[in-house]
Amino acid sequence: MVGNHLIIPGGTRTIDATGKYIMPGGIDLNVHLQRPGFNTQTIDDFYQGTKAALSGGTTMVVDKVVPDKGETAKEAFVKWRKWADDKVGVRPSRGVGWLTKYLKK
Numbered sequence: 001m002v003g004n005h006l007i008i009p010g011g012t013r014t015i016d017a018t019g020k021y022i023m024p025g026g027i028d029l030n031v032h033l034q035r036p037g038f039n040t041q042t043i044d045d046f047y048q049g050t051k052a053a054l055s056g057g058t059t060m061v062v063d064k065v066v067p068d069k070g071e072t073a074k075e076a077f078v079k080w081r082k083w084a085d086d087k088v089g090v091r092p093s094r095g096v097g098w099l100t101k102y103l104k105k
Contacts, residue, residue: 023057027060028053029062031049033045033061035063035064035066045083045087047087063084065077
């Protein structure tokens with residue numbers, strides 16, 4: 001919290017940021033973590049990719065979900081989520097908005 005005369009709960013660590021710049025974490029809107037395709041797979045899985053993002057100040061990533069041939073967007077989303085849920089180090093999201101044209105299939 002930022003402000004004057006705040007009620008601070010016990011056990012809370014206070015950081016004096018006098019003279020410092022305070023910035024929110026970044027959001028990377030275009031990542032491809034653990035993405036298979038073209039007979040290969042990206043080198044960063046969700047653990048390594050989000051760990052690297054966090055070390056650079058990124059606190060949220062939007063991964064791109066790409067359905068396999070014959071797979072619905074929903075099936076692909078569920079698969080991606082299973083890959084990511086136990087591994088992410090930042091707040092994840094999946095870029096499925098661009099897939100809405102596939103949802104009718």
